Amino acid sequence: MQRKGIFRDTNSLYLTWNEYASTKFIEFARKYAGKMVLDVGCSIGAYSYKLNALGFDCVGVDYNSEYVEKAIGKGVEAYKMDAYNLDFKDNRFDSVIMFEILEHLEDPLLALKEAKRVAKKNIILTVPNFDKFHELSTLKLTYSDVLEDDHRNFFTKNEIKVLFNNISENNIIMVNPAMVQITGYTLDELTKMKASDLFSVLSYKVKASSRASKLQNRIETMKQPYDSRIIREDGDERIIQIVDSLLPNASAEQYLLIHTVVRDVTKERQASENIRAYATRVIDVEERERQHIARELHDETVQSLASLGMDIDLLLKNERQLSRKAIECLVELRERTNDLLKGVRYMCRSLRPLVLEELGLCKALQWLASEVRDQSSIDVQFEVLGSSRVLSPEKDLTLFRISQEAINNVMRHAQATMVRVKLEFGLEHVKLVICDNGQGFELPEPNTDFANSQRMGLMGMRERARLLGGSLVVLSRLGEGTTVTLELAT
Ligand SMILES: Nc1ncnc2c1ncn2[C@@H]1O[C@H](COP(=O)(O)OP(=O)(O)O)[C@@H](O)[C@H]1O
Numbered sequence: 001m002q003r004k005g006i007f008r009d010t011n012s013l014y015l016t017w018n019e020y021a022s023t024k025f026i027e028f029a030r031k032y033a034g035k036m037v038l039d040v041g042c043s044i045g046a047y048s049y050k051l052n053a054l055g056f057d058c059v060g061v062d063y064n065s066e067y068v069e070k071a072i073g074k075g076v077e078a079y080k081m082d083a084y085n086l087d088f089k090d091n092r093f094d095s096v097i098m099f100e101i102l103e104h105l106e107d108p109l110l111a112l113k114e115a116k117r118v119a120k121k122n123i124i125l126t127v128p129n130f131d132k133f134h135e136l137s138t139l140k141l142t143y144s145d146v147l148e149d150d151h152r153n154f155f156t157k158n159e160i161k162v163l164f165n166n167i168s169e170n171n172i173i174m175v176n177p178a179m180v181q182i183t184g185y186t187l188d189e190l191t192k193m194k195a196s197d198l199f200s201v202l203s204y205k206v207k208a209s210s211r212a213s214k215l216q217n218r219i220e221t222m223k224q225p226y227d228s229r230i231i232r233e234d235g236d237e238r239i240i241q242i243v244d245s246l247l248p249n250a251s252a253e254q255y256l257l258i259h260t261v262v263r264d265v266t267k268e269r270q271a272s273e274n275i276r277a278y279a280t281r282v283i284d285v286e287e288r289e290r291q292h293i294a295r296e297l298h299d300e301t302v303q304s305l306a307s308l309g310m311d312i313d314l315l316l317k318n319e320r321q322l323s324r325k326a327i328e329c330l331v332e333l334r335e336r337t338n339d340l341l342k343g344v345r346y347m348c349r350s351l352r353p354l355v356l357e358e359l360g361l362c363k364a365l366q367w368l369a370s371e372v373r374d375q376s377s378i379d380v381q382f383e384v385l386g387s388s389r390v391l392s393p394e395k396d397l398t399l400f401r402i403s404q405e406a407i408n409n410v411m412r413h414a415q416a417t418m419v420r421v422k423l424e425f426g427l428e429h430v431k432l433v434i435c436d437n438g439q440g441f442e443l444p445e446p447n448t449d450f451a452n453s454q455r456m457g458l459m460g461m462r463e464r465a466r467l468l469g470g471s472l473v474v475l476s477r478l479g480e481g482t483t484v485t486l487e488l489a490t
């Protein structure tokens, strides 16, 4: 009856302390159970014991005989029994409780059927909490609902009937009130609809592509949660975030029920869309502004500093007319002017990397690396792999700017001693990796969401990559450094 191994595997995932009776579950039972109760999967009898103390007549059954003995030792009437074959007459109990049991069974619906056979009034069931939902589905555990206040925590007999009778593909069987708000339809309207009426074409294709096994495969391999669109009663489209899982069909190995948890994320997504559009614009303006400032600096400041230097040189030529002190001052002035000139020239080149236009990407990156080496104590290594070739000016600029920003971040935030810049030319793509050994940082969740977390530098990098159809991945862990990887088709 039990899935071997799985029980142990999931033990740490959620609450399975068998001595512990959740007060929330006891509350369900008090509220909804009749006097005669069967506790399926009673373990060592914690719930039965508690319910008996509250005036119920509770009998427990469990597959594990050691547990059953312990339950009996506690004074609970308990039996070793298989949940699929309960050794009781029909309607012997008012209520059957199944607390966190279904997810351990190979065939939960079969167990539900059996529970239904012996229950006069209702079945009360719970499954593990929503936080662990995803982990459980990756372990291929199925379960019928989630333990959250805004979801259904239990099924009454009537609801189970609906569940059994309506198992046909694409029909919406049950929804909770939150869906009314999201869709604008009433509960009644919703349960008469097909999923395809509600989900826009794209997401319906996902769902309909599917005879059962395909669907199962699809859902298991799909990234969850994922975004989709829903069409509201008023015709409006909303962006929703979905978590899917499958409920098994009792008779076949096939899965025909999809349990979908939907969250309206339209506002969040639109906000980040706006920020992205803004960022794209900023990149453009910033690039032009940089060119402008670079030109000003070059034409004005650099020229003035250069001529200041020459004037000092001129003065120094008349050495004999100057006191020793004056000469020392002038020499020092000359040095300071040179340093200034060097600094401003570096700024010019970073702002408007002519080296990129004149000598190409590899030389420009080499130059960048050598500048960082000069300015900091960071060991910068730059290497080119594959046979380098000329890329378009936009691609060159994007690769250069992303390297610049990533390296700046290393200098400003990483406290690294080393950074490696690797430029790899493949047959049809180019890959840039900037990897440091610094302190790392916490990435936002999801880790692509720089827009909503005020990380404009990282976001600018991503947007630059996106504008050229490339992808940028940032990996970072506290204490383990940061790696930025950009891939561009060439
Ligand atoms: N290489 C890195 N090492 C450590 N922390 C980093 C690194 N790159 C980025 N960060 C972290 O991410 C944040 C966002 O970076 P970014 O978007 O470039 O903004 P800014 O550099 O203006 O702070 C930084 O403030 C820093 O905390």
Ligand SMILES: [Mg+2]
Residues within 6 Å of the ligand: 405, 408, 409, 457, 458
């Ligand atoms: Mg930055």
